[in-house]
Amino acid sequence: MSRATLLTAERLARLSLPVTTTFLASLFSVISLPMSGYVSVAPGLTLMAIYCWSVWRPLSLPFGAVFLIGMLEDLLRGLPLGLTPLLLLIMQAVVRSQHRHIHGRTFDIFWIGFVLTAALHAILQWIAAVALSGGYVGPEPGLFQLMFSVAVFPILAWLLLRTGRAFRVSI
Amino acid sequence: MIPKRGKAVRRLVSVRRWFQRFSFLLLLLLALGSIVVSRSDAPWINGFRAGFTDATAPLIETLAVPVRAVSSWFSSFEDIESLRHENARLRDENRRLQMGIVQAQRYLAENRRLRELVGAPPPREGKHIGARVMASGGGAYTRSFILAAGSDHKVRRGLAVLGPNGLVGRIVNVGEFTSRVLLITDLNSRLPVMLADTGERAILSGRNGRLAELKYLPTRHSVKAGARVVTSGHGGVMPPGLPVGKVVTVEKGLVLVRPYANLNRIVFVRVLDYQPSGLIGTGGGEKPKKPAGAPEKGRNKAER
Incomplete structure (x- = not known):
């Protein structure tokens, strides 16, 4: 393989890294683990990836890609088609609008930003669940999922950061 | 030719710019539209x-x-x-x-x-199809599994799915190699059941938690904590008597059931291919042997 081809492949990998990692996070989130209660509290890995890339490189993850990844998740999870992309797009727009307040600050601020984003996502998800079920639905599963996501976030953020640096993406 | 091509390119660029500017709104509308369309369950x-x-x-x-x-x-x-x-x-x-x-x-x-x-x-035993849980469908507000068995393995929509200790759910969507199971604890799950000891019938309704609720019990029921709940066989898809769960709470008209199957730790399940007697042209299932001395006419009447 020539050097030029290698360089092009590396450049392509670098450009598509945010979309690829978000897509993988989405697939990982549907893998079932034989852990007690895991299904109901499985962390929102897709939201974490979207948050990270929207803070680090807002334009590298287009709305269209988030829409498609959300649709994929709905297809796999058996949810009403369009629900996940709707919530994820709203969250992406919110994070993009707050990007300058979070980017380049300490990890604590980065994490607090995610806590607020995940909390807003949990509220919207619960409202959608109530609206679509046509009756009252307890918010407990969403709250547990939020807590688990907040706890898992530093690990995924670190993994994404390492991957980004390995591909020489400026973060 | 060249001016025409330039015009087309300029038009394409302007369409692209327009899309980039409004892509967020367009995609939001598309997502909302998809929700409406998918709710039709086509x-x-x-x-x-x-x-x-x-x-x-x-x-x-x-x-x-x-x-x-x-x-x-x-x-x-x-x-x-x-x-x-x-x-x-x-x-x-x-x-x-x-x-x-x-x-x-x-x-x-x-x-x-x-x-x-x-x-x-x-009683018809039905055939069992073993399957592995491939992925956890659903999310915080839905309970479903994806099984690594589909129409290739004779899995059909509506079949009962059993865990090691009891009923897990039923098949709601079938692909060639995969199928989706709606768990009995899902908010949309409604299952005709009865109490094993008294025979009182009810509908088991999911609550998205670990427990499910018994609804539409007779007004003066005698349900007590510890009572066994089994499938009633109504609807014809599931055989009667499949173990479902145990009543854990009875208070102020609320009867809660804990499923026998540990729905959080299931790795392998059995899909029960059951064909109830009395249905014509549904295919599959095992034919029961004619019992010795059974009057043909009487049996046919009973099946109808």
Whole structure:
């Protein structure tokens, strides 16, 4: 393989890294683990990836890609088609609008930003669940999922950061 | 030609700019529209969903290998710690089960003799299809699984799915190699059940939690905590008598049931291919043998 081809492949990998990692996070989130209660509290890995890339490189993850990844998740999870992309797009727009307040600050601020984003996502998800079920639905599963996501976030953020640096993406 | 091409390119660029500017709003509207369309539960959406799950199944299976390896490594520590307790519990359970088997065999023989005596056909057992849980569908507000078995393995929509201890749910969507199971604890799950001891009928409704609720019980019911809940067989898809769960709470009209199957830790399930008697042209299932001395006419009437 020539050097030029290698360089092009590396450049392509670098450009598509945010979309690829978000897509993988989405697939990982549907893998079932034989852990007690895991299904109901499985962390929102897709939201974490979207948050990270929207803070680090807002334009590298287009709305269209988030829409498609959300649709994929709905297809796999058996949810009403369009629900996940709707919530994820709203969250992406919110994070993009707050990007300058979070980017380049300490990890604590980065994490607090995610806590607020995940909390807003949990509220919207619960409202959608109530609206679509046509009756009252307890918010407990969403709250547990939020807590688990907040706890898992530093690990995924670190993994994404390492991957980004390995591909020489400026973060 | 060149000016024309330039015009087309300029138009394309302007369309692209317009899309970039309004892409967010357009995609939001598209997502909302998709929700409305998918709520119609059209067959083509289910077909598309099943096809897509089939297509992504190999990728999910590949990604699951390292994740499950790490998970089983962690759970091996848990196993070592609880091994002694588990061993003692299993020995005790084994002793009780050995006694139970002798008793069950006696009842079975007695039941067969009585059935022959009154000319009743033997209950249909159905065929079992073993399947592995491939992925956890659903999310915080939905409960479903994806199984690594589809129409290729004779899995059909509506079939009952059993765990090691009891009913898990039913098949709601079938692809070629995969299928989706709606768990009995899902908010949209409604299952005709009855109380094993009293025969009182009810509908088991999911609540998205660990417990499910018994609804539409008779006004003056005699349900008590600890009562066994089994399928009633109404609707014809599931055989009557499948173990579902145990009543854990009875208060102020609220009756809650804990499923026998541990829905959070299931790895393998059995899909029960059951064909109820009396349905014409549904195919599959095993034909019951005609009991000795059963009057043909009378049996047909009963089946109708």
